[in-house]
Amino acid sequence: MHLLEVKNPVAQQRGVISAFSASDRPDTLDNKTVGLIWSGTHGGDIALKRAGEMLQERFENVSVNFYTGGNYPTPPAIVQQAGEECDVIVGATAD
């Protein structure tokens, strides 16, 4: 019998070492402002707008703001603006 010992080639990811936790969720979306961030890819805008419509149908007094930087990643200033102006954010990614 032969016992072979080898070293692990996989590196620890920096993001896992210094990970952040997800933020607390609201109990309801009533009276909330929903931000939609579009990456600029075809169809993503249609999907996001439909999601916004349905959230307005399901909850009371929901406002919807639409943001795009025309590409991905979204320019930091636009992400910052969305985070400041909205209570929750939905984005769409496809490619």
Add this chain to the structure above:
Amino acid sequence: MIHDMIVIEKMGKPGVAIVSGRFDSDAVASSRAFGMPDLQWIVVPHIYRNLDPETCRTQTEDAIDELIGTLTASIDARTPDAETENNSRYEGSDRYDAILKMNQEFINDDLGDGLFLHPATPEAVAEMLTGTNLPPDHAVCDMPPGFGIATVEKIAVNAVMAGAKPEHLPVVIAAVKALSKIGGQGGKSLLMSTSPQAPLLIVNGPVTKNLGLNARSALGPGRDNQVNTIIGRAFALCFRNIGHWYPNKMDMDTIGTSRKFIQCIAENEDASPWDPFHVDQGFKANESTVSVFVTDGELDIQDQGNHTAEGLLKNLAYGSIFGTRSLQGEKGGVERLILMPPDVARPVGSQGFSKQAAKEFIHEHARGSLGKMIQYMPLKGEARVTEHWKWLENLSEQQLLDISIPVLDSPDDCYIMVVGADRAKTAVFPSGPAPVTEGIDQYMP
């Protein structure tokens, strides 16, 4: 988008991504790479980009309950990180049998390239580490796209698995470091693209001869390219296991390319009429460097009888007109890496063209139809068409086709490397973002 949602979460606001199809695995990998494994997303069946509008709406409607849940329900922490430090042990009837078992498990875990892997035993790794002056725990960089911590030891482990020798290690370390400097965040995200972007390593300086890197027919398999292949493979395994460039996780290529079996070649400096590439990049001729290019294709430009510089360069320029052009700004963002064989470079140089003059000539003559370059992207409703180009929306298809425009924004978007055997066959690669050149000598013992 995963990155954007993480920025939102760090602001204390819930952020949820709608993820399409096979991008679920990419979301897992990206959320870890960008520091928030607990990020929430929902998955819809198909990529939106090429769906008709009604299907875009209906597949979103089907996912709305789950979307609401991720925005309002409490979050369960995801599974902890996999162990990355422990050694693995394999028992076999003899050493070869144990190595076969190791290979099967590594392939199953997608830690290899599909080919036979050399066992990175502690002894083999210790020997590999004699190839550099750096200590094993020295962190060279965080390697994109997954931002794994590239310690010298992890690089050495992957180099052993590729079949490399200690003298190859400084080249691999330098290439890993160079990749970490490629582009900005956008440049790094290119490595995760659904297009076949892949690095190509090109070495300059004395180390090329010391190691036996081939600068002639340098991009193929076989005896003459053994060192080219092994160093390229070592880098590729680092890219995979340190950069977490795993297929369908952080490498989202649609079809793939054999260029992802990454090659490392040398510039044929002896056959060049010009300064070598690393001198153009600010290094001394007696220094050794590796340059990392990100390529997106490959085309042979054959020449069947031109012997004047103008004739050779016009043929090369005309052959460089292919691909697409961005409309996201005034710049098209297109680059070309040209591997120019000696039978083209020598007459061009001897007839009075400096390398810069050759690049300017190519830039001037590589013009094509704007309409053909932007056919890939319908203009109507496209967010990536910036104000600078909005006037195009009012033109007919024929008018767009009739607009002639340079493929390259500037002569400096074209990079000439003299590589190859005897024959006027040039290889042109669409490439970008701009290459990064890293010194090798600093990593030698």
